[in-house]
Amino acid sequence: MEDRIKESLVALMDAIRRSDGAAIASRMALLDGLVGEGRGSLHPQLVHFLERRSYPKALLFLGGESGIPAGSCGGRR
Numbered sequence: 001m002e003d004r005i006k007e008s009l010v011a012l013m014d015a016i017r018r019s020d021g022a023a024i025a026s027r028m029a030l031l032d033g034l035v036g037e038g039r040g041s042l043h044p045q046l047v048h049f050l051e052r053r054s055y056p057k058a059l060l061f062l063g064g065e066s067g068i069p070a071g072s073c074g075g076r077r
Contacts, residue, residue, distance in 0.1 A: 001038040002046075005031065006062045009055055028053075 008030050015023035035042070035050045049058035052071075060068050 001034065001041065002062060005034050005038075005042075005046075005050070006059070008034065009059050009062070012055060013059070031055075 008027050012024065012027035012031065015027055031050060035047060039047060046058060046061050049055070049061060054071060057068050057071070
């Protein structure tokens with residue numbers, strides 16, 4: 001599941017760089033579906049990032065990064 005999410009995030013970021021509205025909408029819908037499907041088995045922090053559309057943070061999380069900066073939601077510091 002995480003591999004599919006990561007692939008979709010990478011494709012979404014590429015679509016954003018290309019300003020491809022249709023691809024952006026498609027990837028966002030796919031990510032929403034994957035979160036709904038995998039909610040019970042995914043790490044809660046990853047779900048948090050995806051639900052709040054913090055896609056760069058989700059990619060950092062999936063890449064094993066630590067010290068992901070807290071956002072406006074007041075996450076842990």
